[in-house]
Amino acid sequence: MLFKVEMKVNLPTDMPAEVAAEIKAREKAYAQGLQEKGKWRHLWRVAGSYANVSIFDVEDNAELQDLISNLPLFPYMDITVAPLCRHPSSIHEDDR
């Protein structure tokens, strides 16, 4: 199942820089691991903001919830999720 996930990061302004850097490093490793597994299919920066638009490819809603809630930045993000389905005009056979 494909989901569009939008994440906006809101780190507290008083968070020490080294704490923020450590969380971001863990987030990067986690995100890259999920990309290597094919679970996090697309990861795009929204230009001009500390936000991303992502496409997740998961078995079900429960797996999406599990993956997202384990993001190291999860406590500091506003997240919106939308389910996706194949567009009838798509030429990409793997869009399902």
Ligand SMILES: O=C(O)C[C@H]1C=CC(=O)O1
């Ligand atoms: O930078 C972000 O958009 C937040 C988050 C998503 C992946 C990652 O490495 O950090």
